[in-house]
Amino acid sequence: xxxxxxxxxxxxxxxxxxxxxxxxxxxxxxxxxxxxxxxxxxxxxxxxxxxxxxxxxxxxxxxxxxxxxxxxxxxxxxxxxxxxxxxxxxxxxxxxxxxxxxxxxxxxxxxxxxxxxxxxxxxxxxxxxxxxxxxxxxxxxxxxxxxxxxxxxxxxxxxxxxxxxxxxxxxxxxxxxxxxxxxxxxxxxxxxxxxxxxxxxxxxxxxxxxxxxxxxxxxxxxxxxxxxxxxxxxxxxxxxxxxxxxxxxxxxxxxxxxxxxxxxxxxxxxxxxxxxxxxxxxxxxxxxxxxxxxxxxxxxxxxxxxxxxxxxxxxxxxxxxxxxxxxxxxxxxxxxxxxxxxxxxxxxxxxxxxxxxxxxxxxxxxxxxxxxxxxxxxxxxxxxxxxxxxxxxxxxxxxxxxxxxxxxxxxxxxxxxxxxxxxxxxxxxxxxxxxxxxxxxxxxxxxxxxxxxxxxxxxxxxxxxxxxxxxxxxxxxxxxxxxxxxxxxxxxxxxxxxxxxxxxxxxxxxxxxxxxxxxxxxxxxxxxxxxxxxxxxxxxxxxxxxxxxxxxxxxxxxxxxxxxxxxxxxxxxxxxxxxxxxxxxxxxxxxxxxxxxxxxxxxxxxxxxxxxxxxxxxxxxxxxxxxxxxxxxxxxxxxxxxxxxxxxxxxxxxxxxxxxxxxxxxxxxxxxxxxxxxxxxxxxxxxxxxxxxxxxxxxxxxxxxxxxxxxxxxxxxxxxxxxxxxxxxxxxxxxxxxxxxxxxxxxxxxxxxxxxxxxxxxxxxxxxxxxxxxxxxxxxxxxxxxxxxxxxxxxxxxxxxxxxxxxxxxxxxxxxxxxxxxxxxxxxxxxxxxxxxxxxxxxxxxxxxxxxxxxxxxxxxxxxxxxxxxxxxxxxxxxx
Ligand SMILES: *[C@@H]1O[C@H](CO)[C@@H](O)[C@H](O)[C@H]1NC(C)=O
Ligand SMILES: *[C@@H]1O[C@H](CO)[C@@H](O)[C@H](O)[C@H]1NC(C)=O
Ligand SMILES: *[C@@H]1O[C@H](CO)[C@@H](O)[C@H](O)[C@H]1NC(C)=O
Ligand SMILES: *[C@@H]1O[C@H](CO)[C@@H](O)[C@H](O)[C@H]1NC(C)=O
Ligand SMILES: *[C@@H]1O[C@H](CO)[C@@H](O)[C@H](O)[C@H]1NC(C)=O
Ligand SMILES: *[C@@H]1O[C@H](CO)[C@@H](O)[C@H](O)[C@H]1NC(C)=O
Ligand SMILES: *[C@@H]1O[C@H](CO)[C@@H](O)[C@H](O)[C@H]1NC(C)=O
Ligand SMILES: *[C@@H]1O[C@H](CO)[C@@H](O)[C@H](O)[C@H]1NC(C)=O
Ligand SMILES: *[C@@H]1O[C@H](CO)[C@@H](O)[C@H](O)[C@H]1NC(C)=O
Ligand SMILES: *[C@@H]1O[C@H](CO)[C@@H](O)[C@H](O)[C@H]1NC(C)=O
Numbered sequence: 026x027x028x029x030x031x032x033x034x035x036x037x038x039x040x041x042x043x044x045x046x047x048x049x050x051x052x053x054x055x056x057x058x059x060x061x062x063x064x065x066x067x068x069x070x071x072x073x074x075x076x077x078x079x080x081x082x083x084x085x086x087x088x089x090x091x092x093x094x095x096x097x098x099x100x101x102x103x104x105x106x107x108x109x110x111x112x113x114x115x116x117x118x119x120x121x122x123x124x125x126x127x128x129x130x131x132x133x134x135x136x137x138x139x140x141x142x143x144x145x146x147x148x149x150x151x152x153x154x155x156x157x158x159x160x161x162x163x164x165x166x167x168x169x170x171x172x173x174x175x176x177x178x179x180x181x182x183x184x185x186x187x188x189x190x191x192x193x194x195x196x197x198x199x200x201x202x203x204x205x206x207x208x209x210x211x212x213x214x215x216x217x218x219x220x221x222x223x224x225x226x227x228x229x230x231x232x233x234x235x236x237x238x239x240x241x242x243x244x245x246x247x248x249x250x251x252x253x254x255x256x257x258x259x260x261x262x263x264x265x266x267x268x269x270x271x272x273x274x275x276x277x278x279x280x281x282x283x284x285x286x287x288x289x290x291x292x293x294x295x296x297x298x299x300x301x302x303x304x305x306x307x308x309x310x311x312x313x314x315x316x317x318x319x320x321x322x323x324x325x326x327x328x329x330x331x332x333x334x335x336x337x338x339x340x341x342x343x344x345x346x347x348x349x350x351x352x353x354x355x356x357x358x359x360x361x362x363x364x365x366x367x368x369x370x371x372x373x374x375x376x377x378x379x380x381x382x383x384x385x386x387x388x389x390x391x392x393x394x395x396x397x398x399x400x401x402x403x404x405x406x407x408x409x410x411x412x413x414x415x416x417x418x419x420x421x422x423x424x425x426x427x428x429x430x431x432x433x434x435x436x437x438x439x440x441x442x443x444x445x446x447x448x449x450x451x452x453x454x455x456x457x458x459x460x461x462x463x464x465x466x467x468x469x470x471x472x473x474x475x476x477x478x479x480x481x482x483x484x485x486x487x488x489x490x491x492x493x494x495x496x497x498x499x500x501x502x503x504x505x506x507x508x509x510x511x512x513x514x515x516x517x518x519x520x521x522x523x524x525x526x527x528x529x530x531x532x533x534x535x536x537x538x539x540x541x542x543x544x545x546x547x548x549x550x551x552x553x554x555x556x557x558x559x560x561x562x563x564x565x566x567x568x569x570x571x572x573x574x575x576x577x578x579x580x581x582x583x584x585x586x587x588x589x590x591x592x593x594x595x596x597x598x599x600x601x602x603x604x605x606x607x608x609x610x611x612x613x614x615x616x617x618x619x620x621x622x623x624x625x626x627x628x629x630x631x632x633x634x635x636x637x638x639x640x641x642x643x644x645x646x647x648x649x650x651x652x653x654x655x656x657x658x659x660x661x662x663x664x665x666x667x668x669x670x671x672x673x674x675x676x677x678x679x680x681x682x683x684x685x686x687x688x689x690x691x692x693x694x695x696x697x698x699x700x701x702x703x704x705x706x707x708x709x710x711x712x713x714x715x716x717x718x719x720x721x722x723x724x725x726x727x728x729x730x731x732x733x734x735x736x737x738x739x740x741x742x743x744x745x746x747x748x749x750x751x752x753x754x755x756x757x758x759x760x761x762x763x764x765x766x767x768x769x770x771x772x773x774x775x776x777x778x779x780x781x782x783x784x785x786x787x788x789x790x791x792x793x794x795x796x797x798x799x800x801x802x803x804x805x806x807x808x809x810x811x812x813x814x815x816x817x818x819x820x821x822x823x824x825x826x827x828x829x830x831x832x833x834x835x836x837x838x839x840x841x842x843x844x845x846x847x848x849x850x851x852x853x854x855x856x857x858x859x860x861x862x863x864x865x866x867x868x869x870x871x872x873x874x875x876x877x878x879x880x881x882x883x884x885x886x887x888x889x890x891x892x893x894x895x896x897x898x899x900x901x902x903x904x905x
Contacts, residue, residue, distance in 0.1 A: 053105055054083060054124035056273050056304065057112065058093040064117045066094030078108055083124075084217070084273050088280035090311055095124055095273035106833060122304050124271035127263060127296055162247035163501065165352050166532035166559060169509065171618030172251050175566050180621070182252025182565035185573070186213070187239055188287035189558065190278045191294070193226025193261035195233045195541035200244040201257075210240055213285045214259035217274045224259040227543045232259065234550050235293050237539030239562040246499060246547050248537050251562025251617075252569075258287055263294055272305050272336075279308055283317050288568055290319040291561035293554035295335030297324075297839035299520040299812050306340035313342035318578035320561040322553040323347045323527040324516035329842050330677035330686060331517045331608060331669040331729060332811060334526040344582050345526045348512035348533030348556040349592065349614045353501050354450045355537040355549050356468065360498035363389070364486045365478050373498045374443060374465045377454035382417075382441060382463030382489040389443075389475060389485040391419040392434060396476040399447075400424030406437040413438040417487055419475060422466070423447035431458040443487075445472020448598075448682070449504040450535060463489070470502050504535065506598060513597030513682060515553060517609045519729065521812040521839075521877055523639075525631040525750055527611035529585045530592075531556030531563075560585070563617040570621045582630040586612030587745040588619040591733055594665045596685035603690050604664035607631060607731035607748040619742065624651035625704075627747060632734075634693070634716045634751030636878070637724075643714045645747055647736065649704040655743065657736040658701050659712055662746070663692030666719055666753070669727035675760040675810040677840065691719045693730045693751060702736075718753040728753040756877040761813050762888035769808065771870065771892040774852055775801040782893040783867070788855045790902040791862045803895050804852040805870045809841045815875035817887075818851050823867035823894045830858040831870070855897055865898040 057069065066085040073080040073096070083095040098108050113121045167173050194211055197203060202210025205225065214224040226232055240250035240257050260278035263270045275292075282290050290312070298306075309319045321337040323345040338345030358373025390413060392402045403425035418439040420430050427444070434442055441463035444454065451466045458464070475485050507513070512534040518526035533556025540548035564581055576584070589612035594601040611631060628646040635641065649655050665688040671678040678686050698713035714734060722728040731750035738744050762769065771780040786801055805818075816835040819828035831853060853870060855862045870892045879886030 051124045051126050051271050053097050053099065054095060054271060054273065055098060055109065056086065056093060056095050056122045056124055056276065058091065058119040058122075059117055060092075060119045062087065062092045064092065069094060069117075070096070084277050086273070086277055086280070088284055090283060090315060091276070091280055091308070095271070095277075124273040125296070127270050127272065127275060127294055163355060163537055164248050166536065167251065169349075169352060169532055170563065170615050172563060172566070174618045175570070175621060180566040180569050181254035182240070182562065182569055183254040185252065185289065185565040185568045186256045186258060186285075186287045187252070187289045187291060187561060187565055188214075188258040188260060188282035188285065189232065189236050189239070190260045190262055190275065190282070190290060190292040191232030191235055192229040192264050193224045193232045194236045194257075194259040195226055195539070196259075197225070198233065198539050198542050198546065200241045200539050201233070201236060202242065210242070211236070211257045211259055213256075214261070215278070215281055216261040217278055218261055218264060218270075224261040226261065226264070227541045229264050230540045230544060230548060231293070231554065232261065233541050234538045234548060235291065235554060235558040238536065238555060238558040239291065239565070241539050244539075244547075246537060251559060252565040255562070255565045258282060258285055275305060276308050279312060279319065283312055283315065287317065288573060289561050289564055290317060291558045292319065292337065293322040293552070293557045295321060295324060295337050297333055297842060298336035298837065299332065299334040299339050299522075299839050300814060300837035301340040301520070301522055301524065302837060303336045303339060305337050306343060309337055310340055310342035313578040316574060316577065318344060318564065318581050320344050320346055320557050320564070322557045323518075325514045325552050325554075326516050326842065327512075327514045327609070328680050330679050331667065331727075332519065332521065332677055332840060333516055333842065334518045334520040335516070338526045339520045339524060341524060342578065344528045344560075344578075344585070345611070346553055346557040346560050347515040347527040347530035347610050348551075348553045349530045350504060350507050350510055350512050350534030351532055351536060352504065352508040354468075354504045354508070354535045356451060356500040356502065357497050357537075357547060357549055358451065358500060359465075359492045360496045361490055362488045363475070364488070365483050369488075371498055372467060372471050373500050374467045375451040375453060376492045377464040377466065378457050380457040380461055380464035381492050382465070384491055384494075385489060387415060387417040387441065387487045387489060389419055389479070389487055390416040391476050391479050393421065394476060394480040396421070396473040402430040402433045405433050410437060414440055417441045417443055417463070417489075419472060420444050421447060421472065427454055428456045428458065431456070431461065431464070435460045443467055443472075445469055445475075449502065449506050449508070468500065468502055507534070507595065510595040510600060511592050511605050511610050512551065513595070513680065514551070515609055517606070519608050519633070519750060519752075521814070523633050523635045523752055523756070525607060525611065525633055525748070527609065528582055528630055529560065529589045529612045529615050530610050531559040531615060533557075533559065560615055563615060563620070566617065567621045580626060583627050584620045584623065585615055586630040587627045587747055588616045588623055589613040590616055591664065591746065591748070594688065596680070596683055598683035601665070604662060604733070606665050606667050606688075606729065607733075607750040608667065608729050612746070612748045625649060625655065625743070625745060627745065629747055632714070632747060632749035634718070634749060636752040636754060636756045637718055638755045638757060639878070640716065640718070640751065642716075643749070645712045645714060645734070646709055647702060647704050647712070648709040649706060652706050654706050655704045655738055656701060657704070657738050659697045659699065660735040660737065661695045661732060662735060663690065663732040665690065666692050666722065666728050666730040668723070669729060670725070672726070674766070675763040676766060676808075677811075689722070691722060692732055693718050695732075695734065714749075716749070716751060718751055722753050724754040725758070727759060757879055757886065759877055760810050760888060761874040761876060762807065762872065762890045763810050764890055766808055766810065769872075769890045770806055771895065772804045772806060773801045774804050780893065780895055783896060785896040785898065787898050787900055790899050791855070792902050793900065802852045802854060803870070803892075804850050805872065805892055806850055807872050807890070809838060809874065811877060812840045813838050813874040813877070815881060817873040819871045819873075820853065820857070820863060820868050821871050821891070822863070823869065828871050829863070831856070832858055855899065863897070867894050867896045869894050
C-alpha cells in the first residue's frame with residue numbers, strides 16, 4: 026500500500042514561512058521584512074517584548090530599498106517555530122526569513138591554492154612617484170583583457186565609487202592610499218562585525234588583496250589596480266576568526282553600499298545554493314533594478330563537478346565571475362642562492378610549516394636525474410647513494426602522496442628535502458615528516474634546471490638562509506601548462522533551475538596584490554575571489570568612459586558576455602581543440618577594451634534553453650547605437666557537451682587535475698530565423714533561435730550542452746558571441762535520493778555503527794533532559810545526489826502506512842558536495858514536529874525529496890527512501 030502523507034497539505038499551507046528556510050540557517054536568527062517604513066526595528070522590538078516574546082535586535086535594516094530588522098528570538102526550538110509563524114501573520118510583516126551562515130573567503134581560497142604561493146614577508150616601502158596612467162611591469166592581467174589600452178586612453182576609474190564587501194581592508198597600506206575617509210582612496214564603508222565605522226583589517230588579507238586588484242597605487246612590485254583613481258568603499262562583514270556571519274549582515278552591507286552611493290559592488294564570498302528564491306539573490310535583483318550592479322565570485326569548487334552554484338548569483342541579476350589563469354606565475358618566495366661551476370645565482374623556495382632550514386651550504390642530491398620523472402621517491406630507495414645527512418635531497422612532486430615521497434627519502438637518511446613542483450607555481454606542503462629538519466618547495470623551472478645540471482655532471486650547492494632571516498624574492502615565471510587558460514578551480518553551474526551562474530571570467534589564477542602590512546604587505550593568491558574585483562574594476566573604466574548611470578546593470582552583464590572571448594576546454598594540464606563549457610566559463614575571458622567601445626548592444630547575456638521539457642526559442646535583439654548601418658552574419662560554434670554524472674552513479678562526477686568531466690563534441694543544433702541581419706544606424710533587429718538538444722547522448726547522465734551564437738561583422742572589433750546552454754534531459758527524472766549510493770542508512774549515535782533491522786533503542790523520557798552523549802539515538806544520514814527544493818522527513822509505525830513529520834520541511838537545498846562528510850543527518854528522539862512523542866513501538870524513518878521542476882502536490886514527483894525498522898521504548902521519568 027502506498028504511504029499516506031496526511032500532513033502534506035498542512036505544511037504546504039504553511040510554506041510562505043518555511044520557504045525561506047534554506048540550507049544552513051543560524052539558530053534563532055531571523056530577518057523580518059516590514060511592509061513599509063512606518064514600522065521601525067525599535068518599535069517592532071517593543072511590540073515583541075510587550076507580547077512576551079523575548080527578542081533582541083541584531084541589525085537594524087531600515088534602508089531606502091528595504092524596511093526591516095534582523096532579530097534573535099530567544100527561546101527553545103519548539104516555541105521558535107510557533108513564534109515565527111505568529112509573527113509572519115502580522116499585517117505589518119511582509120516576510121520572515123532565517124539568517125543563514127556564509128562561507129569565509131579564506132577557506133574558499135585555500136582549497137584552490139594550486140600554484141599559488143602565499144608568502145607574507147614584511148617589505149619596506151619606497152613609494153615611487155609615477156604617473157598612474159602608465160601601466161606597470163607586472164600588470165600582465167591588464168594586458169590580457171585590454172585594460173592597458175583603456176589606461177592609455179586616460180581611463181582610470183575617476184569619479185566611480187566601488188564598494189567591496191569582504192574581510193576589511195588595510196587602508197594604512199601605502200599602496201592603498203594610507204588613510205581612511207574623505208579625500209582618501211578608501212573613502213567610505215562600515216565594519217558590520219564590530220558595529221563601527223572603521224573597516225580596517227590587519228591579518229586576514231583577503232579584503233586587502235581584492236581591494237588592491239581594483240585600485241592599488243604604484244608600488245615596489247610594479248603592479249597597479251585596474252582602476253587606480255576610483256573611490257573605494259569597504260564593508261567588513263566576514264573574517265577568518267568570526268563565526269556566524271550571516272546573510273543579514275551581507276544584506277545590510279549591500280543596502281548600505283547603495284545608500285552610500287556606490288556605483289558598483291564587488292563581493293568575493295558565498296555558499297552553495299542554486300535556487301533563485303534566496304533573499305540575498307533577490308536583494309541583488311532589487312539593487313540591479315535600482316541601477317547598482319553586483320559582481321559576485323562564482324566559487325572555487327570546480328573539483329566537485331557540475332550543478333554547484335553560489336547564492337547571490339543564482340538568480341538572473343547577479344553577475345557571477347569565473348577565473349582564467351594569469352599568463353605568468355608571479356611568486357613571492359624566500360630568497361636563497363645556489364652555485365654551480367663558477368657562478369652563483371638567486372633562487373626562491375617556499376617553507377613547509379615550521380620545517381625551516383638551518384643557515385648553511387648544502388650539496389644538492391637529486392633522487393632522480395630525470396627531470397620529468399613521475400613517482401620520484403614513491404618506492405623505497407635501492408642502490409647506492411651517498412650519506413645524505415649534510416645534503417638537501419631534491420624530489421619531483423607527484424605520482425604518490427608527498428608524505429610517502431618524504432618517508433622513503435627519510436629511510437635513506439635524508440634530513441632536508443626540497444621538492445620541485447610538477448605544475449606551475451609553488452605551495453606550502455601540508456605534511457612534514459618529523460625526522461626532517463628542513464622541508465620546502467621550489468618551482469618546477471628551478472628544480473628542472475638543477476636536475477639537468479646534475480645530469481650533465483655538474484655539482485649544485487645551495488646556500489640556505491633560515492626563513493626567519495631571509496629576504497623575499499620576486500620571481501616571475503612563465504606558465505606553459507595553464508597560463509591564459511580557464512582556471513581548473515572555477516566552479517561549474519548551472520543552477521538547479523538551469524540558470525547559467527557564471528556570466529564571464531576575469532583573470533584570477535596567480536595574482537599579485539596588496540596584503541595587510543602587519544602580515545607581509547604583498548601576496549599572490551588564486552581564486553574567483555580575485556577575478557571578481559578585476560572585472561568590477563573594468564566596469565569602473567566603462568562607467569567613466571560612458572558616464573555614470575548611462576549603462577544599466579542588465580546591459581553591463583550583456584556587454585560583458587557578448588564581447589568576451591571564449592576559451593578552449595582545459596583540464597588544468599592539457600587544452601582540447603574545442604571550446605570549454607559555458608557552464609564553467611560563461612561568455613569567456615572579458616575583453617575590457619571592446620566592451621567599453623562597442624556601439625552594438627544585445628538584450629541577452631547567456632541564453633538558457635532549460636531542460637528538454639521546458640525548452641523554448643530565444644529572441645536576440647541587436648541594437649546599433651552607432652552612426653552607420655551594420656550587417657552581421659549569424660552563426661554558431663558549439664562548445665564541449667559535458668556529462669554531469671559518471672557512468673554508474675547518481676552523484677556528480679568530480680574533476681581532477683588532468684582528468685576532467687566526461688565530454689563530447691556532440692552538441693545542439695541551432696536554427697536561426699535569418700542567417701544575416703542588417704541593423705540600421707540607431708535601429709534594432711531580432712533573430713529567433715530555436716535549439717534542438719544533441720541526440721544520441723546518455724540522457725540519465727545529465728548532459729549539459731552549450732555554445733556560442735556568433736554575430737560576425739566586418740572586423741573582429743565588430744563581432745560578438747552570445748553564449749547559451751541547456752540540459753539534454755528532463756530534470757524531473759533526475760535522481761535526488763539514491764539508495765544505491767550506500768549513504769542512506771541509519772546509525773546509532775552512541776557507536777556510529779550502522780543499525781541492523783529491529784535494533785531496540787531506549788530513549789530518554791520526554792520529561793528528561795536530552796542527553797546525546799549517553800544515549801543511543803537512531804540517526805538517518807541522507808545524501809542528496811542533486812539539489813532539492815523540498816525535503817520531508819517523517820516517521821512511520823511498522824504496522825501502519827501513516828507518516829508523521831519529525832522535522833520542519835527543508836527547502837532550497839544544494840546537492841551534497843563533500844561525500845560522506847556532508848550528509849544531512851536527522852536524529853530521532855521520539856518527538857514529532859508538532860512537539861508530541863510517538864508511543865513505544867516499531868518504526869522506520871522516511872525521507873522524501875522533491876524532484877527538480879517537480880510538482881509539490883504530486884507524490885510521483887518525489888524520491889522516497891526508508892530505513893530499516895527499529896524499536897523504541899522510553900526510560901522511566903526521572904524522579905524529581
Ligand atoms: C551600533 O552602534 C550604534 C551607534 O554607536 C548604536 O546606536 C546601535 O545600537 C549599535 N547596534 C548594535 C546592533 O549594537
Ligand atoms: C620594479 O621595477 C623596477 C624598475 O624598473 C625594477 O628595478 C624592479 O626590479 C622591479 N621589481 C619587481 C618586483 O618587478
Ligand atoms: C584622479 O582623480 C582626481 C580626483 O577625483 C582628479 O582630480 C584627477 O584628475 C584624476 N586623475 C586623472 C589622471 O584622471
Ligand atoms: C666560468 O666557466 C666557464 C666554462 O665552464 C668559462 O667559460 C667562463 O669563463 C668562467 N667564468 C669565470 C668568471 O670564471
Ligand atoms: C642566518 O643568516 C642570516 C643572514 O645572513 C643572519 O642574519 C642570521 O643571524 C643567521 N642566523 C643564524 C641562526 O645564524
Ligand atoms: C653520515 O654522516 C654523518 C655526519 O657527517 C655521520 O654522523 C653519520 O654517521 C653518517 N652516516 C653513515 C651511515 O655513515
Ligand atoms: C663534485 O663534488 C665532488 C665531491 O665534492 C667532487 O669529487 C667532484 O669533483 C665535483 N665535480 C665537479 C664537476 O666539480
Ligand atoms: C617577467 O617575465 C617576462 C618574460 O620572461 C619578462 O618579459 C618580464 O620583463 C618579466 N617582468 C619582470 C617584472 O621581471
Ligand atoms: C526552466 O523551466 C522551469 C520550469 O518552468 C523554470 O522554473 C525555470 O525557471 C526555467 N529556467 C530558466 C533558466 O528559465
Ligand atoms: C533597442 O531598440 C529598441 C527599439 O528599436 C528599444 O525598444 C530597446 O529598448 C533597445 N534596447 C536596448 C538594450 O537599448
